[in-house]
Every structure is written in C-alpha cells, then in structure tokens.
Amino acid sequence: xxxxxxxxxxxxxxxxxxxxxxxxxxYSVTVADHDLKALGDISKMGIGTRQIDANEADGLARExxxxxxxxxxxxxxxxxxxxxxxxxxxxxxxxxxxxxxATNAVRELAGDSATAFMPQCGLAPGxxxxxxxxxxAEFDQIDSLHMRVxxxxxxxxxxxxxxxxxxxxxxxxxxxxxxxxxxxxxxxKTAPLENYEILGHDGVEYECFNTSGGLGTLPETLEGKxxxxxxxxxxYPGHCDILKLLLNDLGLERRRDLxxxxxEAALPRTDQDVVLVYCTAKGVIDGVLREKSLINKSFAxxxxxxxxxxxxxxxxxxxxxxxxxxxxxxxxxKGFVRQEQVKLDDFLNTEFxxxxxxxxxxxxxxxx
Numbered sequence: 149x150x151x152x153x154x155x156x157x158x159x160x161x162x163x164x165x166x167x168x169x170x171x172x173x174x175y176s177v178t179v180a181d182h183d184l185k186a187l188g189d190i191s192k193m194g195i196g197t198r199q200i201d202a203n204e205a206d207g208l209a210r211e212x213x214x215x216x217x218x219x220x221x222x223x224x225x226x227x228x229x230x231x232x233x234x235x236x237x238x239x240x241x242x243x244x245x246x247x248x249x250a251t252n253a254v255r256e257l258a259g260d261s262a263t264a265f266m267p268q269c270g271l272a273p274g275x276x277x278x279x280x281x282x283x284x285a286e287f288d289q290i291d292s293l294h295m296r297v298x299x300x301x302x303x304x305x306x307x308x309x310x311x312x313x314x315x316x317x318x319x320x321x322x323x324x325x326x327x328x329x330x331x332x333x334x335x336x337k338t339a340p341l342e343n344y345e346i347l348g349h350d351g352v353e354y355e356c357f358n359t360s361g362g363l364g365t366l367p368e369t370l371e372g373k374x375x376x377x378x379x380x381x382x383x384y385p386g387h388c389d390i391l392k393l394l395l396n397d398l399g400l401e402r403r404r405d406l407x408x409x410x411x412e413a414a415l416p417r418t419d420q421d422v423v424l425v426y427c428t429a430k431g432v433i434d435g436v437l438r439e440k441s442l443i444n445k446s447f448a449x450x451x452x453x454x455x456x457x458x459x460x461x462x463x464x465x466x467x468x469x470x471x472x473x474x475x476x477x478x479x480x481x482k483g484f485v486r487q488e489q490v491k492l493d494d495f496l497n498t499e500f501x502x503x504x505x506x507x508x509x510x511x512x513x514x515x516x
Contacts, residue, residue, distance in 0.1 A: 149174075149475055149476065149477075150174055150175070150176075151174065151175050151176075151216040151217055151471075151475050152175070152176045152177075152178075152214065152215050152216050152217075153169055153175055153176070153177050153178070153215060153216065153217045153218070153219060153471070154177075154178050154179075154180055154198075154211075154212055154215040154217075154218050154219070154239070155169070155177060155178070155179045155180070155218075155219045155221055156179075156180045156181070156200070156202060156218060156219070156220045156221065156222050156226075156230050157179075157180075157181060157220060157221030157222035157223075158179050158180075158181035158183060158186035158187055158189070158190050158197070159186065159221060159315075160314070160457075160460055161221045161244065161270075161314070161315075161460060161463050161464060162179060162181070162190075162221035162222075163179075163189070163190065163193070163460075164456055164460040164461065164463070164464040165177075165219060165221060165464045165467065165468060166179050166190060166193070166195050167193065167195075167451065167452060167454075167456075168451075168464055168465070168468055168500055169468065170193070170194070170195055171451075171452060172499060172500075174472070174475065174499075176196075177195060177196070178195070178196040178197065178198055178215075179195055179196070179197050179198075180197070180198040180199070180200040180202075180211065180212075181197070181199070181200065181222075182199060182200060182201055182202065184199060187199060198211055202222055202226045202229055202230055202233075203226065203229055204229070205229045205230075205232045205233045205236070206233075206236075208229065208230065208233035209232075209233040209234075209236035209237045210237075211233075212233055212234055212236075212237035212239055213237045213238070214237075215237065215239045216239060216240065216475075217239055217240040217241070217242065217471060217474075217475075218230065218233075218234040218237070218239045218240070218241050218242070219242045219243070219467055219471065220241070220242070220243035220244070220245075221243075221244060223315065223317055223318075224245045224246070224247035224250045224315075224317060224318060224321065225247075225250070225317075227243055227245050227247065227250035227251075227253065227254065227267070228250060228253040228254070228257075230243070231243070231253065231254045231257050231265065231267075232257060234263075234265075235257050235261055235263065235265075238262070238263060239263060240263045240264045240265075240266075240471075240474060240481070241254070241263065241264070241265045241266065241267075242266050242267070242269050242467050242470065242471055243267045243268070243269065243467075244268070244269060244270035244274070244463060244466075244467060245267055245268060245318075245361075246268065246272070246273055246318055246321060246322060246360065246361030246362065247318075247321055247325075247361060248325070248328070248360070248361060250267070251267045251268055251364075251365075254267045254484075255267075255484050258483050258484035259483070259484070261482055261483060262482055263481070263482055264474060264479070264480060264481055264482055264483065264485050265483070265484050265485065266470060266474070266479075266484075266485040266486075266487075268361075268364040268365070268487060269466055269467035269470050269471075269487070270462075270463040270464075270466045270467055271297065271299070271423065271425075271459070271462045271463045271466050272295070272297040272361075272362040272379070272425075273361060273362055273363060273364030273487060274364070274463070274466035274467065274487060275425065275444075275462065275465075275466040275469075275495075275504065276295050276297050276362060276363075276379075276425055276427065277363065277364045277365075277366045277486075277487035277488055278487050278488065278490045278491075278492055278495055279295075279425065279427050279442050279444070279492055280293055280295045280363075280366055280427050280429075280488075281366060281369070281487070281488035281490075281492075282442075282491065282492035282493075283427050283429045283440055283442050284370065284373075284374065284429055284431075286429070286433065286440060287429060287431035287432060287433055287438070287440075288431070288432050288433055288434065289431050289432040290370070290373055290374045290429060290430075290431040291374065291375050291376070291430045291431045291432070291437075292374060292375055292376040292377070292428075292429065292430045292431070293366075293370065293374055293376070293377045293378075293427070293428075293429045294376070294377075294378050294379075294380070294427070294428050294429075295362065295363065295378070295379050295380070295425075295426075295427045296347060296356045296379075296380045296381070296382050296424075296425075296426040296427070297362060297379075297381065297382060297423070297424065297425050297426070298354065298356075298381060298382025298383060298422075298423070298424045299313045299314060299421060299422075299423050299458065299459040299462075300313075300382065300383065300384065300421060300422055300423075300424070301313070301418050301420065301421055301422075302418075302420045302421060302422050302447075303420060304384050306414075306415070307386070307390060308386075308387050308390050308391075308415065309383065309384035309385075309386060309387055310383065310384070310387055310415060311415055311416055311417060311418040311421070312411065312412070312415045312416070312417045312418075313417065313418065313421050313457060313458075313459040314459050314463070316408050316411050316412055317408065319411070320404050320407055320408060320411070321360060321361060322340070322359035322360050322361060322362070322381060323340055323341065323359060323360075323391055323395060324340060324360070324395065324401050324404065325340065325360035325361065326338070326339070326340070326360060327339070327340055327358045327359060327360045327361075327363075327379065328360075328363050328367045328379075329358075329363070329367060329376075329377060329378045329379070330367050330370060330371060330374055330375070330376055330377035330378075331376060332375060332376070333371075333372070333374075333375050334371075335367050335368065335371045338358050338378075339358065340357075340358050340359055340360055341357050341358060341359075341388055341391055341392055341395070342357065342358050343357060343358045343378065343380065344356070344357045344388060345357075345380070346385070347382065347426065349424065349426065349443070349445075350445070353384075353385060354382045354383065354384060354385070354424075355382075355383055355384070355385045355386075355387065355388055356380035356381065356382050356383075357380055357381065357383075357388045358378070358379070358380055358381075359379065359380065359381040362379035362381070363377070363378075363379040364486070364487050364488075365486045365487070365488065366486075366487070366488055369486065369488050374431075382424055382426070394407065394410075395407075418457070419448050419455055419456070419457040420448060420457075421447075421448055421457050421458045421459055422445065422446070422447055422458055423444075423445070423446045423447075423458040423459055423462045424443075424444075424445050425442075425443065425444040425445075426441065426442075426443050427441065427442045427443075428440070428441045428442075429441075444504060446458045446461065446462050446503075446504065448461075449461060461503055462503070462504065464500070465500045465501060465503040465504055468498075468500035469490075469495045469496075469498045469500045469501035469504075470485075470487070470490055470495065471500075472498040472499060472500055472501075473490060473494060473495065473498060478494055
C-alpha cells in the first residue's frame with residue numbers, strides 16, 4: 149500500500165523525516181509549516197511544501213485532507229490543534245511529543261476516531277518504550293525495568309558538557325515537569341533531577357537522573373506487573389548539579405522563557421553527537437532471577453550525501469518505523485495506539501527501523 153504523508157514542522161527533525169520518506173518507494177511526502185524560509189529549504193531538497201497555520205484547526209483540516217497520515221514534528225503546544233485537524237481530515241496521526249498533557253489531549257481525540265492516533269513516537273518516548281516493553285516481555289515475572297537515554301555531544305566543551313541537539317522547549321519540559329514511574333508496585337509522580345546514578349559504558353562515565361515524559365504510557369501498561377519502572381536521562385557528570393543551580397537556586401524553573409533564552413544563547417548546536425539507549429530489566433525466567441540489558445548506541449551519519457545528527461536519525465526512524473508498520477496493517481488502524489503495542493523485531497525490520505541496527509541493538513544477559 150502506498151501512503152501520502154504530510155509532515156507538519158520544517159525543523160531539523162521534520163527535514164530528516166521528509167528526507168527518509170522521499171527516499172522510500174512506498175511514500176510521497178509534503179512538508180507543512182508557517183515559516184516560508186524553512187519551507188524554502190525543504191523545497192531545495194525536491195520535497196513539496198505547504199504554508200499553514202497550525203494554530204487554526206479548521207483551516208489546517210482542509211489543508212490535511214487527502215493525506216493518509218500526518219506526522220507532527222511541531223512544538224508540543226501545537227499538538228492538540230494538529231491532532232484535531234488530522235481527525236477532521238480523516239488521516240492517521242503520529243507525533244514526537246514528550247508532553248504528558250498534549251498526549252492526554254490526543255488520547256481524548258482518539259476515543260471515537262475512525263483513524264489511528266499514535267503520539268510519542270520518536271526516541272524517548274518512542275523507541276525506548278518499544279525496547280523496554282520487549283525486554284519486559286522476556287520475563288515470566290518482571291520485577292524492575294529501568295530505561296536510560298541520552299543525546300549527547302561527542303566532544304563536550306562547556307561546563308554543562310552539553311550541546312543543543314533537539315527542541316529546547318522539549319528539553320526544558322523534561323527537566324521541569326513531574327516524571328511518571330512505578331515505585332513499589334504503584335504508579336506515582338516523581339521529581340525531575342532526582343534518583344541520581346552513575347553509569348559506565350565503553351569506558352565512558354555518565355550520570356543519570358529523572359526526567360519527564362520519556363516513558364510514555366509504559367507505566368500504565370506495567371502497573372500491577374512490575375515493582376519498579378523508571379526513566380532517566382543520560383548526561384556527562386556535572387550536568388545535573390548545574391541544572392539544580394539554575395532551576396532551583398536561581399528560580400529559573402518558574403522562568404522557563406528566560407531559561408530557553410539562556411540555553412539558546414549559550415549552548416551551540418552540534419551535529420557531532422551520540423545517542424545512547426540503555427535499558428535494564430530484572431525478573432524471573434524459568435524460576436531463576438535474571439537480569440537483561442538492551443543497549444543501542446548511534447552516531448551521526450551521512451544519508452543521501454548529507455550529514456545528519458544521531459538525534460535526527462534516531463527520532464525520525466522512531467516515528468517512521470511505526471508509520472510503516474501501520475501502513476502494512478501490523479498495528480491497529482483506529483483509536484489510541486501505544487508504543488508498547490509494537491514488537492521490537494517487527495520495528496527493526498522496517499526500512500526505517502533498520503537505521504537503529506546500525507547503532508547495534510545488543511542484549512546482555514546474566515543471572516542475578
């Protein structure tokens with residue numbers, strides 16, 4: 149089946165999504181945005197464009213009519229409007245949001261929909277939920293599942309040891325909003341920047357701490373089954389202490405507009421990055437307490453003669469892998485669809501999910 153797809157948002161991730169779709173024989177793609185300069189850059193890539201106002205759902209619905217699927221690569225606060233327009237246009241809907249309130253709005257729209265609504269489809273939430281659910285399913289009885297993800301500069305230079313690699317608004321949401329988790333078998337909200345730990349991989353030391361949104365709906369799915377489920381962001385050591393100074397001591401948690409201005413003025417963007425996914429589960433298999441880890445490490449790479457960052461590739465592959473599965477009928481075609489409904493092997497075998505295989509999806513096993 150051939151699909152006609154509209155990508156709403158002509159930013160870095162939208163460009164990557166459109167590039168991958170353009171290179172596939174199974175899709176045609178159009179990119180929609182309000183920014184004429186951004187659309188001009190897309191047009192130079194030989195991709196069709198439309199200028200739209202994503203804040204105006206009725207007008208947007210008319211623009212989206214005729215598309216099989218809509219992928220929102222726009223800021224999280226536009227999610228409800230784009231999802232509503234997609235429903236009115238009769239298109240399947242996908243997005244990349246980590247924002248819990250935006251996801252709840254999408255879920256409400258999906259209740260009586262004749263098409264599918266699948267939010268939180270990027271890297272984290274997104275691929276990490278697929279990987280974590282797959283890992284948990286290998287156990288007869290799951291005790292704990294801990295997922296850690298980092299999009300980091302390969303060559304950190306500043307005190308934060310961090311460069312901007314994706315949405316600044318999304319980054320600030322992760323650092324400031326409450327975090328979903330399962331603690332002692334109960335679904336709870338935990339504080340961001342807490343539950344600090346040190347992690348080592350390939351001879352590099354990292355720190356991890358709670359951030360919001362990365363688990364998607366997985367805690368709901370595993371409530372009553374697992375004792376502990378958590379999500380933490382991976383950074384280089386020292387990052388968390390500076391965040392606490394900025395957010396707590398200087399009060400910038402209450403001035404997110406100022407925090408965004410500071411980040412975008414002081415932290416340069418980079419395409420020389422690495423994305424590390426590190427999931428660990430513990431539980432019982434055949435009567436034996438065991439632990440398993442799934443690790444994926446992806447780097448920037450050249451696709452169609454252009455260098456794309458690791459976060460662009462992994463985020464775009466995350467959403468397009470599930471789009472492809474829905475296109476071929478491997479996922480429900482209406483209502484709300486969760487990431488954990490996707491089988492990891494099915495995802496990795498799609499033309500887009502295979503991009504994660506370059507990052508070497510590996511499992512490590514040991515008896516506890």
